[in-house]
Amino acid sequence: MQRETANARPDFSELQASLRDKIRTLVRMVLHSISNKEAVLIQRRVLCAILAIYAVVLTAPHGVRAQQSYAVITQNGVPMKTRDGVTLYSDIYRPKADGKFPVILMRTPYDKSVGWAAAPAYQIATHGYVVVVQDVRGRYTSEGDWYPFRHESNDGYDTIEWAAALPSSNGKVGMMGGSYVGATQMLSAIAHPPHLAGICPVVTASNYHDGWTYQGGALEQWFDQNWTTQLATNTMWRWIAKNTNALLGAPVLPLTHYPTFNYASLPAGPDATAQLAPYYLDWLAHPDYDGYWKQWSIEEHFSDIQIPALHIGGWYDIFLAGTLRNYMGIKAHGATDEARKGQRLLVQIGGHAGFGRRIGDVEFGDEAIKFPNTDVVIDWYDYLFKGAQNEFATDKSSTTGQPVRIFVMGANTYRQESDWPPPVAKPTRYFLHSGGSANSLRGDGGLSLTPPKKETPDKFMYDPANPMPTIGGRGLAVLRRGALRAGPARPARC
Template sequence: MTMKVRNLALVALLGTASIGAAQSPDAPALTGPDWARRGEAELSPARYSVIVEKDVAVPMRDGVKLAADVYRPDAPGKFPVIVLRTPYNKATPDEVQNSRWYAERGYVVVNEDVRGRFASGGDFYTYRHEAQDGYDTDAWAAVQPWSSGRLGTLGGSYLGYTGLTQAIGGHPALKAVATDVTTTDIYNSWVYSDGAFLLGFSLPWGAGTVYGRTTDGGGAFVKPEAYAKLPLNTADAASYKVDQPYRDWLAHPLRGDSYWNGISFERQAAKISIPALVVSGWYDIFLRGALGDHQQIKGAGATPLARAQKRIVIGPWTHFKTIAPRKGGFGGMSTPDDVDYGPDAALNGNLLYLRWHDHWLKGMDNGADRDPAVRIFVMGENKWRAEDEWPLKRTRYTPYYLASGGRANTATGDGTLSTTKPAGAESDRYDYDPANPVPTLGGNICCSSVPSGAHDHSPVEKRPDVLVFTGPVLDRTVEVTGPIRATLYAASSAPDTDWVVRLIDVDPNGYARNIQDGIVRARYRKGKDAPPAPIEPGKVYRYDIDMWASSNAFLPGHRIRVEVTSSNFPRFDRNLNTGEDPATGTRMAVAHQQVLHSARYPSHVLLPIIPR
């Protein structure tokens, strides 16, 4: 693997239907794996000129009218319909080109501004109206004179969320979903992560990019000082303007709160009854939710068709850097990922989504219904692999135990990692100061100036508030593919604090590439549905930390490493260590932390090892 070289996958702009977007006529032939190029000749060809109707009024059940631009083939007859519902302006050049591209290939594209955004009527409130408005839009599109009565969805991120909510108890005319970098799980993927607030996303995107009707001056890149603003529920005004949804998210930290009804649909994902194709990335912010949706639908989907025809494709991508749509990408919204995963990591989404809709909306026998349920990109070896299920049945879940002589602070400390359970009574200590948190350096974050994806964590590992546990040099490849969890036995001097665990791949040159991480807020250690419970200072608690999932081959000569710390800022808000309400607290305290790894308290990460 070549380090410090940019990922070859081109840019996908948040919210556009970017993965299915058109390739410019002058673009060079895209590379990519054979499986993605197979069947290219079977795709619907560009054969139609296009008629465009601007700002067509689409009625909602409450009398509000949404505005849609309708792109349709200039030919008699009825055509299948692709519905895109966007908060990012249907009239942008990329949206126009994308919609035309599908219309040229025999689809009617209904490209609609969601309620309260740009040309559509009503008031916008993030997430709140999408399921109902999506259903009403589908009902309208199904009976138009140009409609065949067979509908599909397209689009990523927020557009993907709208498509998935359309499919939950969806209109009978909706026959297929195609989407990327998204999930139904708003609560525990978009806003919170095991009790910690996703500040690095919720502030710049929620209180900036989708603020108001037209985002008049807001945007994804907030003032750096706004992240540190206290109380947290005023950081929106410090960055841009007061945003009520942002403040409401902070005021409703429990999943069981009725506020999340009609917003977060992860408990209803199994109600999807139609084929659904989702593309995600190992470094996408919504990866965990996408995998959760997949397991729900695959295991308990509302129909045999939905269960049999659920597909997921996961590459080495971040949210902005997904599948190469066309020469030049979209808008230059790149992320400074350090790693080049090779030419197979750059896919042309047309070969996925057009093929999908050709089959399910046009009835073309192109093999889309016979594709494997799961395709994963194994980083390190940089190879694609087809699988029948997720997680993989052949997985050997193997504990890797933390150990040290009590000085695991920094990468030059004495922390070790092995499959041997500790026998002594060991522990490590560090101080976590929320006034000086560990900075976010890559990972599953998007939509801000904060780095995402894979980066060298060596700078972070110089901090004394980061414990570093490193395994021996490998003499064979160790593949880690699947869900990753950590069990941490720890004590704190604070009534509340955070624990962060990160998996690292260290190459022979010392480049420490972050693979995946997880966080838990101590007061929410009992789960997202349980009331918050303070911890007793000095008492040892067991923390089970969901480190999401990945697929990485640790190659010979590399080492497996684990970091333990108490902050990852500003991806997550800082725990102030005082036990105050995180939304309104202003007082900080230094927490004296102890991580135990002994026969009694065997702290470890549980790695999903795939037999070679």
């Protein structure tokens, strides 16, 4: 099915530069005047209108970017076959125009048709790209059995080469997306498909054992069970659809019985896990970093990656360490000079569920929303595939165009660096200290540069049946993340 959508997005670059300061001043004036209670209702309406304009202007495209805009044609459910005969389905967004365009691929286990996948795909297509959004093997519309990580290298390779041969493709393929969608990029890259020319992994890991399934040797139970449960929902519905025969139904009145499904065959208890999430049992069976994990660990394959990459992370993201390791690892060990010199790193203020000006209890200001992710992806591929001289064009003689850009908390502004870690940074060792009650509600623990000598050890009783909640820090969307007020949610058990 094809759908044509007209696009009329204006170029905000000059408007953004001329209006930003005026709008900020006007917002401050309105906020200051709201102390007059009789005018609050009117002022709130005016403020909402101002903030709406403010949001459009401040999130407008930035940098030097190709200005031509295209209407978009959408093709839904386009099939392709993998090397082992499994059919995967994609939605394709392409410019309504003659000619050939670069391809940007997103491979997702979370449903290719949802808004967070479709909206950026459409936006990027208006800028002169063919965007392919695909359900990975065993998920939603695609055939096959779902098993995390196992098929992504081969399926990614096959999809990239298929996408490069699409009628509107110019043969250059890039990838985008975050979390597991970022993992599909890394796992595709280690297979080095000939037409993959760049990737843009966001908030993703470098090792699916430590840093994903386990943390410091301990099973990351809350993450593993939450993620597995979410994934198993679609697996269950696929199982039901496969084992349901509507022809067995017998309409009766009153409508109290529909024998369309053999409920006795539904898996239950431990069998349900084996049926719906067998990989979870494999994770438990491999607590150590063994061959099971090494086969698809990116850290074991940095030297196989041949292409440039823009790595985007968040200071409060659960996979931050992996984002940094991916940048450093490919830069040091990439298979080609292009790969080693072509790594870029952007670390924003944000967590796994997105980026924003407020994380946890802390407001980080306007700079925190300076780089909307979709705009960054467009700029990256405009530079990589179209030769745009924007912020990604490295110029060692100036502070602009450096390969690393980080958000500096406290100063609440972005800073560019020549590398990560910054050359001026010095590792500093801090030591845990306690006055004997660091494990209490109002604990007296602290960090110090001085090594501890003789201090009373603190003890903590952990009960898996009654776990303490995680408060703040680097987390996932299901938890409050970021900088929160210090202190546990309830008294510790000592």
